[in-house]
Amino acid sequence: MADNSETKKTGQLNPPASAPAAGNPNPSNVNKKKEVDRMRRRFLWTFLWGYLGVNFLMFLRYFFPRALFEPPTTFNAGYVADYSLGVDQRFLQSNRCWVVREPGRLFVIFAQCTHLGCTPDWEQAQNIFHCPCHGSEYDSEGINFAGPAPRPMDRCHVELDPSNQILVDASQRYIMDPAAGTNQFNDPGAFIGA
Ligand code: FES
Known part of the structure; x- marks a missing residue:
């Protein structure tokens, strides 16, 4: 009964225990x-x-x-006697060049297809260069005879140093372009008598 009287005094109920x-x-x-x-x-x-x-x-x-790390454009290719007749690939990876020795002359082909610039493959068994990109073909001297390539592959400047070693300068090129009536393959510097 005391609780009821207390409630009546304040007029309020206590909040439930669970409410904050x-x-x-x-x-x-x-x-x-x-x-x-x-x-x-x-x-x-x-x-x-x-x-x-x-x-x-x-x-x-x-x-x-x-x-872009380009291969060095000038390099020493050793002695003429280091090469037998035919296409030599020893400087393909390092300098993008093939050294070609023929009876009476040695020259260096720059390994770049004259169509759109791919690197052709040397097919020893067929004695040709074959471009894997669009199928151009070149003979062992780099002269085009099939596919879209418009002209032979360029040749690099070659000369003998005082010790008779071959110096190659791939930045200096000799071109043959039959359509333009140009042939620099017999110019001095395009080959070495061998
Ligand atoms: S780049 Fe060689 S055939 Fe096209």
Whole structure:
């Protein structure tokens, strides 16, 4: 009976035990908010580190310029006596050249198809150069006879140094272009008498 009189005095009921007190938020809501904050922080840190990482990689990229490493254009090809008759491929990988020795002369073909610039293959069994890109074919002197290549492959400058070794300069070329009436294959420097 004392409890009823107390209720009547204040005119209010006590809040249920499960309801959060005023100014004291629901713990499950607090946990949810913490979780959202944690995820938001994680996202921001991930974004920040990703941004910094990409910028760091771009910074490092400056130390590795996009330079094309061309093979050296001049090289010593040894003595004429080092070559037997035919096409020699020893400088193909390093200098993109074939050394060709024939009775009476030695010359150097620059290994570049005159159609669109691919490197042809030397087909020893057929005694021809064959371009894998569009099928141009050249004889053992680099003269085109099939496919879309418009002219023979170029030849490189060759000369003998004072010790009689062959010096090749692939930046200096001799061309034959029948359509233009040009033939530099017999010019001095286009071959060595051998
Ligand atoms: S590049 Fe050689 S045939 Fe086209």
